[in-house]
Amino acid sequence: MIAVENLHNSLRRLANGLVTISLDNDSLVSDERVMLVVRVLKETYGGVRLRSIIAAYLSALEKHIALTSLKIEHRGKLSDAAASAIGKHFERMLNRKLRTRVTVSESLIAGIRIGVADIVVGYSIADALDAHRKRAAAAHLQW
Protein backbone atom coordinates (compact mmCIF):
# COMPACT_ATOMS: atom_id res chain seq x y z
CA MET A 1 0.00 0.00 0.00
CA ILE A 2 2.78 2.38 0.96
CA ALA A 3 4.68 1.36 -2.16
CA VAL A 4 1.63 2.22 -4.32
CA GLU A 5 1.30 5.62 -2.65
CA ASN A 6 5.00 6.29 -3.17
CA LEU A 7 4.60 5.36 -6.83
CA HIS A 8 1.66 7.76 -7.23
CA ASN A 9 3.58 10.54 -5.52
CA SER A 10 6.56 9.93 -7.79
CA LEU A 11 4.27 9.98 -10.83
CA ARG A 12 2.63 13.22 -9.69
CA ARG A 13 5.97 14.89 -9.08
CA LEU A 14 7.22 13.73 -12.49
CA ALA A 15 3.98 14.93 -14.19
CA ASN A 16 4.22 18.35 -12.49
CA GLY A 17 7.83 18.61 -13.62
CA LEU A 18 6.83 17.69 -17.17
CA VAL A 19 4.07 20.34 -17.08
CA THR A 20 6.58 22.93 -15.90
CA ILE A 21 8.82 22.27 -18.87
CA SER A 22 5.75 22.30 -21.16
CA LEU A 23 5.02 25.98 -20.42
CA ASP A 24 6.06 28.94 -22.49
CA ASN A 25 7.39 32.25 -21.20
CA ASP A 26 3.87 33.34 -20.20
CA SER A 27 3.43 30.16 -18.11
CA LEU A 28 0.86 28.93 -20.60
CA VAL A 29 0.89 25.44 -22.06
CA SER A 30 2.82 25.37 -25.32
CA ASP A 31 1.66 22.88 -27.94
CA GLU A 32 5.18 22.48 -29.30
CA ARG A 33 6.68 21.77 -25.92
CA VAL A 34 3.96 19.28 -25.10
CA MET A 35 4.60 17.44 -28.35
CA LEU A 36 8.31 17.43 -27.57
CA VAL A 37 7.75 16.08 -24.06
CA VAL A 38 5.49 13.32 -25.37
CA ARG A 39 8.02 12.34 -28.00
CA VAL A 40 10.82 12.15 -25.43
CA LEU A 41 8.63 10.08 -23.13
CA LYS A 42 7.85 7.66 -25.93
CA GLU A 43 11.54 7.31 -26.70
CA THR A 44 12.46 6.85 -23.05
CA TYR A 45 9.68 4.65 -21.67
CA GLY A 46 7.43 1.97 -23.01
CA GLY A 47 4.48 -0.23 -22.16
CA VAL A 48 2.56 0.22 -18.93
CA ARG A 49 5.03 2.67 -17.49
CA LEU A 50 4.68 5.00 -20.47
CA ARG A 51 0.87 4.87 -20.25
CA SER A 52 0.95 5.68 -16.53
CA ILE A 53 3.30 8.62 -17.03
CA ILE A 54 1.27 9.96 -19.99
CA ALA A 55 -1.97 9.65 -17.99
CA ALA A 56 -0.48 11.55 -15.01
CA TYR A 57 0.99 14.15 -17.37
CA LEU A 58 -2.36 14.70 -19.11
CA SER A 59 -4.14 15.05 -15.79
CA ALA A 60 -1.62 17.65 -14.59
CA LEU A 61 -1.90 19.46 -17.95
CA GLU A 62 -5.71 19.59 -17.67
CA LYS A 63 -5.47 21.10 -14.20
CA HIS A 64 -3.00 23.72 -15.37
CA ILE A 65 -5.05 24.52 -18.48
CA ALA A 66 -8.19 24.90 -16.32
CA LEU A 67 -6.33 27.31 -14.03
CA THR A 68 -4.98 29.33 -16.93
CA SER A 69 -8.05 29.37 -19.19
CA LEU A 70 -10.54 32.21 -19.15
CA LYS A 71 -13.85 31.19 -20.66
CA ILE A 72 -16.00 34.09 -21.79
CA GLU A 73 -19.56 33.24 -22.74
CA HIS A 74 -21.72 36.01 -24.11
CA ARG A 75 -25.01 36.78 -25.78
CA GLY A 76 -25.07 40.20 -27.40
CA LYS A 77 -22.26 42.08 -29.00
CA LEU A 78 -18.78 41.62 -27.45
CA SER A 79 -15.89 43.06 -29.40
CA ASP A 80 -12.42 41.50 -29.47
CA ALA A 81 -11.10 44.54 -27.68
CA ALA A 82 -13.68 44.11 -24.96
CA ALA A 83 -12.84 40.40 -24.60
CA SER A 84 -9.14 41.26 -24.41
CA ALA A 85 -9.83 43.93 -21.79
CA ILE A 86 -11.80 41.45 -19.73
CA GLY A 87 -9.00 38.91 -20.04
CA LYS A 88 -6.36 41.42 -18.93
CA HIS A 89 -8.57 42.54 -16.08
CA PHE A 90 -8.82 38.98 -14.77
CA GLU A 91 -5.09 38.38 -15.29
CA ARG A 92 -4.41 41.34 -13.05
CA MET A 93 -6.86 40.12 -10.46
CA LEU A 94 -5.58 36.52 -10.44
CA ASN A 95 -1.95 37.56 -10.96
CA ARG A 96 -1.29 35.02 -13.74
CA LYS A 97 -1.45 34.79 -17.49
CA LEU A 98 -4.71 33.48 -18.89
CA ARG A 99 -5.64 32.01 -22.25
CA THR A 100 -8.97 33.57 -23.25
CA ARG A 101 -11.62 31.61 -25.09
CA VAL A 102 -14.77 33.37 -26.24
CA THR A 103 -18.00 31.55 -27.08
CA VAL A 104 -21.54 32.64 -27.84
CA SER A 105 -24.08 31.07 -25.51
CA GLU A 106 -27.76 31.31 -26.42
CA SER A 107 -28.81 30.19 -22.97
CA LEU A 108 -27.56 33.43 -21.41
CA ILE A 109 -30.41 35.37 -23.17
CA ALA A 110 -28.27 38.50 -22.82
CA GLY A 111 -25.06 39.42 -21.02
CA ILE A 112 -21.69 37.86 -20.21
CA ARG A 113 -20.47 34.97 -18.06
CA ILE A 114 -16.81 34.44 -17.13
CA GLY A 115 -15.32 31.18 -15.91
CA VAL A 116 -11.78 30.57 -14.59
CA ALA A 117 -11.18 27.15 -12.98
CA ASP A 118 -13.91 26.97 -10.32
CA ILE A 119 -14.62 30.72 -10.37
CA VAL A 120 -17.76 31.73 -12.29
CA VAL A 121 -18.86 35.34 -12.60
CA GLY A 122 -22.17 35.90 -14.36
CA TYR A 123 -23.64 39.14 -15.57
CA SER A 124 -26.38 37.72 -17.73
CA ILE A 125 -30.13 37.54 -17.62
CA ALA A 126 -29.92 33.74 -17.22
CA ASP A 127 -27.67 34.16 -14.17
CA ALA A 128 -30.01 36.77 -12.70
CA LEU A 129 -32.96 34.43 -13.21
CA ASP A 130 -31.02 31.54 -11.65
CA ALA A 131 -30.27 33.69 -8.60
CA HIS A 132 -33.96 34.56 -8.42
CA ARG A 133 -34.86 30.86 -8.61
CA LYS A 134 -32.41 30.04 -5.80
CA ARG A 135 -33.90 32.74 -3.58
CA ALA A 136 -37.42 31.47 -4.28
CA ALA A 137 -36.37 27.87 -3.58
CA ALA A 138 -34.59 28.96 -0.36
CA ALA A 139 -37.73 30.78 0.81
CA HIS A 140 -39.70 27.64 0.01
CA LEU A 141 -37.24 25.40 1.88
CA GLN A 142 -37.27 27.57 5.00
CA TRP A 143 -40.42 25.68 5.96
Add this chain to the structure above:
Amino acid sequence: MQIISMIDFGELLRTFGVDWHLLVVQSLNFAVVSYLLYRFGFRSVVRLMDERRAKIESGLEYADRMRKEIDVFESSRAERIEVVKKEAGDIIKSAKNDAKLILEQGKVESRQLADNMVASAKREAVHIREQVIREAKGEIGLLVADITERVLQSQMSEEQRNEYAASAEKMLLSENLQ
Protein backbone atom coordinates in the same frame (compact mmCIF):
# COMPACT_ATOMS: atom_id res chain seq x y z
CA MET B 1 -110.29 -11.12 148.22
CA GLN B 2 -107.81 -12.17 145.69
CA ILE B 3 -108.42 -15.92 146.36
CA ILE B 4 -112.13 -15.44 146.00
CA SER B 5 -111.61 -13.80 142.75
CA MET B 6 -109.54 -16.76 141.56
CA ILE B 7 -112.19 -19.26 142.66
CA ASP B 8 -114.78 -17.21 141.00
CA PHE B 9 -112.71 -17.12 137.84
CA GLY B 10 -112.29 -20.94 138.07
CA GLU B 11 -115.92 -21.43 138.42
CA LEU B 12 -116.51 -19.08 135.60
CA LEU B 13 -114.21 -21.14 133.37
CA ARG B 14 -115.91 -24.35 134.38
CA THR B 15 -119.21 -22.74 133.68
CA PHE B 16 -118.01 -22.22 130.11
CA GLY B 17 -116.57 -25.80 129.90
CA VAL B 18 -112.88 -24.86 130.07
CA ASP B 19 -110.60 -27.49 131.56
CA TRP B 20 -107.43 -26.08 133.15
CA HIS B 21 -105.34 -29.07 132.46
CA LEU B 22 -106.45 -29.34 128.98
CA LEU B 23 -105.94 -25.67 128.51
CA VAL B 24 -102.39 -25.86 129.81
CA VAL B 25 -101.58 -28.92 127.71
CA GLN B 26 -103.04 -27.33 124.66
CA SER B 27 -101.18 -24.16 125.38
CA LEU B 28 -97.97 -26.10 125.67
CA ASN B 29 -98.88 -27.99 122.54
CA PHE B 30 -99.59 -24.71 120.76
CA ALA B 31 -96.31 -23.27 121.98
CA VAL B 32 -94.37 -26.31 120.73
CA VAL B 33 -96.17 -26.26 117.39
CA SER B 34 -95.68 -22.51 117.11
CA TYR B 35 -92.00 -22.85 117.89
CA LEU B 36 -91.61 -25.67 115.39
CA LEU B 37 -93.51 -23.75 112.74
CA TYR B 38 -91.49 -20.65 113.45
CA ARG B 39 -88.25 -22.61 113.57
CA PHE B 40 -88.65 -24.74 110.49
CA GLY B 41 -91.42 -23.15 108.45
CA PHE B 42 -91.91 -19.44 109.03
CA ARG B 43 -88.21 -18.51 109.10
CA SER B 44 -87.47 -20.22 105.83
CA VAL B 45 -90.55 -18.63 104.32
CA VAL B 46 -89.48 -15.25 105.68
CA ARG B 47 -85.96 -15.86 104.38
CA LEU B 48 -87.32 -16.78 100.97
CA MET B 49 -89.55 -13.74 101.03
CA ASP B 50 -86.59 -11.57 102.06
CA GLU B 51 -84.56 -13.04 99.23
CA ARG B 52 -87.38 -12.47 96.83
CA ARG B 53 -87.79 -8.97 98.12
CA ALA B 54 -84.12 -8.36 97.79
CA LYS B 55 -84.18 -9.71 94.26
CA ILE B 56 -87.21 -7.65 93.41
CA GLU B 57 -85.64 -4.58 94.96
CA SER B 58 -82.46 -5.30 93.11
CA GLY B 59 -84.40 -5.76 89.89
CA LEU B 60 -86.34 -2.61 90.54
CA GLU B 61 -83.13 -0.77 91.28
CA TYR B 62 -81.61 -2.19 88.15
CA ALA B 63 -84.68 -1.24 86.15
CA ASP B 64 -84.62 2.18 87.69
CA ARG B 65 -80.95 2.55 86.92
CA MET B 66 -81.55 1.31 83.40
CA ARG B 67 -84.40 3.74 83.01
CA LYS B 68 -82.17 6.56 84.18
CA GLU B 69 -79.42 5.38 81.87
CA ILE B 70 -81.93 5.14 79.07
CA ASP B 71 -83.08 8.64 79.86
CA VAL B 72 -79.49 9.84 79.88
CA PHE B 73 -78.82 7.90 76.69
CA GLU B 74 -81.96 9.25 75.08
CA SER B 75 -81.08 12.78 76.03
CA SER B 76 -77.45 12.30 74.94
CA ARG B 77 -78.66 10.55 71.80
CA ALA B 78 -80.88 13.45 70.98
CA GLU B 79 -78.00 15.80 71.62
CA ARG B 80 -75.72 13.66 69.53
CA ILE B 81 -78.31 13.45 66.80
CA GLU B 82 -78.51 17.21 66.87
CA VAL B 83 -74.73 17.46 66.77
CA VAL B 84 -74.56 14.90 63.98
CA LYS B 85 -77.34 16.70 62.12
CA LYS B 86 -75.43 19.92 62.52
CA GLU B 87 -72.18 18.29 61.43
CA ALA B 88 -73.95 16.64 58.50
CA GLY B 89 -75.43 19.99 57.56
CA ASP B 90 -72.00 21.60 57.81
CA ILE B 91 -70.47 18.81 55.74
CA ILE B 92 -73.20 19.08 53.11
CA LYS B 93 -72.82 22.84 53.08
CA SER B 94 -69.04 22.51 52.79
CA ALA B 95 -69.43 19.87 50.10
CA LYS B 96 -71.81 22.13 48.21
CA ASN B 97 -69.36 24.99 48.51
CA ASP B 98 -66.51 22.74 47.42
CA ALA B 99 -68.59 21.46 44.52
CA LYS B 100 -69.42 25.03 43.59
CA LEU B 101 -65.76 26.01 43.80
CA ILE B 102 -64.71 22.96 41.80
CA LEU B 103 -67.39 23.73 39.25
CA GLU B 104 -66.26 27.34 39.02
CA GLN B 105 -62.63 26.25 38.84
CA GLY B 106 -63.53 23.71 36.18
CA LYS B 107 -65.36 26.39 34.26
CA VAL B 108 -62.37 28.71 34.53
CA GLU B 109 -59.96 25.94 33.54
CA SER B 110 -62.21 24.88 30.69
CA ARG B 111 -62.43 28.47 29.54
CA GLN B 112 -58.65 28.84 29.77
CA LEU B 113 -58.17 25.56 27.94
CA ALA B 114 -60.60 26.63 25.27
CA ASP B 115 -58.90 30.04 25.03
CA ASN B 116 -55.51 28.33 24.76
CA MET B 117 -56.83 25.98 22.10
CA VAL B 118 -58.32 28.86 20.18
CA ALA B 119 -55.09 30.85 20.50
CA SER B 120 -53.06 27.82 19.45
CA ALA B 121 -55.40 27.22 16.52
CA LYS B 122 -55.08 30.88 15.54
CA ARG B 123 -51.30 30.68 15.75
CA GLU B 124 -51.34 27.46 13.75
CA ALA B 125 -53.65 29.07 11.20
CA VAL B 126 -51.35 32.10 10.93
CA HIS B 127 -48.36 29.78 10.66
CA ILE B 128 -50.04 27.73 7.94
CA ARG B 129 -51.16 30.88 6.18
CA GLU B 130 -47.63 32.26 6.24
CA GLN B 131 -46.31 28.90 5.09
CA VAL B 132 -48.81 28.81 2.24
CA ILE B 133 -47.95 32.39 1.31
CA ARG B 134 -44.25 31.62 1.36
CA GLU B 135 -44.75 28.47 -0.64
CA ALA B 136 -46.92 30.38 -3.07
CA LYS B 137 -44.29 33.11 -3.25
CA GLY B 138 -41.64 30.51 -3.95
CA GLU B 139 -43.76 28.83 -6.59
CA ILE B 140 -44.70 32.17 -8.08
CA GLY B 141 -41.05 33.23 -8.02
CA LEU B 142 -40.02 30.09 -9.92
CA LEU B 143 -42.92 30.54 -12.32
CA VAL B 144 -42.05 34.20 -12.89
CA ALA B 145 -38.42 33.23 -13.57
CA ASP B 146 -39.48 30.57 -16.10
CA ILE B 147 -41.94 32.87 -17.87
CA THR B 148 -39.47 35.77 -17.87
CA GLU B 149 -36.79 33.52 -19.33
CA ARG B 150 -39.10 32.33 -22.14
CA VAL B 151 -40.41 35.81 -22.89
CA LEU B 152 -36.97 37.40 -22.91
CA GLN B 153 -35.50 34.53 -24.92
CA SER B 154 -38.08 35.03 -27.65
CA GLN B 155 -38.95 38.71 -27.41
CA MET B 156 -35.66 40.45 -26.63
CA SER B 157 -34.26 42.29 -29.60
CA GLU B 158 -30.64 42.03 -30.67
CA GLU B 159 -30.15 45.68 -29.87
CA GLN B 160 -31.37 45.10 -26.32
CA ARG B 161 -29.05 42.10 -25.97
CA ASN B 162 -26.13 44.25 -27.14
CA GLU B 163 -26.98 46.95 -24.65
CA TYR B 164 -27.21 44.38 -21.88
CA ALA B 165 -23.88 42.83 -22.91
CA ALA B 166 -22.21 46.26 -22.94
CA SER B 167 -23.58 46.94 -19.49
CA ALA B 168 -22.33 43.54 -18.29
CA GLU B 169 -18.90 44.26 -19.73
CA LYS B 170 -18.66 47.48 -17.72
CA MET B 171 -19.69 45.68 -14.55
CA LEU B 172 -17.23 42.87 -15.20
CA LEU B 173 -14.38 45.30 -15.69
CA SER B 174 -15.23 46.90 -12.37
CA GLU B 175 -15.32 43.44 -10.72
CA ASN B 176 -12.70 42.73 -8.09
CA LEU B 177 -12.61 39.06 -7.14
CA GLN B 178 -10.39 39.69 -4.13
